[in-house]
Amino acid sequence: xxxxxxxxxxxxxEEGLGFDVGGLERxxxxxxxxxxxxxxxxxxxxxxxxxxxxxxxxxxxxxICLGCFMTVPTATLSRWNEGGDLLVCENCGRILYLL
Amino acid sequence: xxxxxxILKKRLIDFFDEAHYLPVLQSTTKSEVIEExxxxxxxxxxxxxxxxxxxxxxxxxxxxxxxxGKGIAxxxxxxxxxxxxxxxxxxxxxxxxxxxxxxxPATLFFLIVAPPREKQNNYLPLLGKIVELVKDxxxxxxxxxxxxxxxxRQLIQEVDRSG
Numbered sequence: 001x002x003x004x005x006x007x008x009x010x011x012x013x014e015e016g017l018g019f020d021v022g023g024l025e026r027x028x029x030x031x032x033x034x035x036x037x038x039x040x041x042x043x044x045x046x047x048x049x050x051x052x053x054x055x056x057x058x059x060x061x062x063x064i065c066l067g068c069f070m071t072v073p074t075a076t077l078s079r080w081n082e083g084g085d086l087l088v089c090e091n092c093g094r095i096l097y098l099l
Numbered sequence: 100x101x102x103x104x105x106i107l108k109k110r111l112i113d114f115f116d117e118a119h120y121l122p123v124l125q126s127t128t129k130s131e132v133i134e135e136x137x138x139x140x141x142x143x144x145x146x147x148x149x150x151x152x153x154x155x156x157x158x159x160x161x162x163x164x165x166x167x168g169k170g171i172a173x174x175x176x177x178x179x180x181x182x183x184x185x186x187x188x189x190x191x192x193x194x195x196x197x198x199x200x201x202x203x204p205a206t207l208f209f210l211i212v213a214p215p216r217e218k219q220n221n222y223l224p225l226l227g228k229i230v231e232l233v234k235d236x237x238x239x240x241x242x243x244x245x246x247x248x249x250x251x252r253q254l255i256q257e258v259d260r261s262g
Contacts (some may be wrong), residue, residue: 001176005162013105013223017227017230019163019173019226020162020165021162023161024162026162058179
């Protein structure tokens with residue numbers, strides 16, 4: 001959402017329709033609070049992925065990464081189910097969450 | 100005349116459905132009414148994750164109220180938990196405070212949710228078309244007085260015919 005609002009084109013389009021998108025600082029503050037709850041390693045991974053892809057966290061559904069549309073191997077899912085770290089797509093490296 | 104990326108590539112009526120029409124909203128607060136407007140999409144299994152969509156809509160309100168005045172609120176946003184562009188239309192007789200600039204409570208609601216990317220790119224044009232529809236007082240009055248979805252449909256079809 002922050003990305004959309006800081007893009008001049010999409011911001012302009014929403015404002016042109018009469019919508020208020022002036023509360024960016026509130027969103028940024030909310031983001032800072034959330035960031036403080038995330039460990040440094042994960043946050044650093046997130047920022048690297050974000051600068052590479054724009055969207056660092058994508059859903060996976062039916063074992064498919066909805067970032068690159070490749071299958072997430074069963075072994076990866078099993079390791080994650082057993083209490084592993086963040087689930088990451090082995091193909092594109094994006095962080096995955098289950099829909 | 101709308102410019103290139105603001106042209107709606109379907110008829111406005113194609114986005115409306117009787118199953119997504121809530122003529123008598125019960126909620127009394129902004130967050131409650133947003134949740135109530137999501138109910139038809141949850142019931143129909145349209146959303147991949149209710150909490151993600153609700154959180155997104157509440158955060159969108161933090162960015163700036165989607166109450167545009169004259170009793171209209173158009174809560175909207177994009178989410179990966181929404182597979183396809185959806186509209187829910189609702190009415191509240193009592194009105195719900197929506198932090199609109201004119202201070203008036205919202206009585207007509209158009210909830211619009213979309214995926215981050217869509218093939219036809221109808222999200223912003225749809226927002227634009229609905230804003231255009233509700234700017235007209237006669238249309239607002241008809242939406243308020245409609246006693247059935249058919250009457251809502253009729254109005255929207257007239258808007259489609261008039262281009």
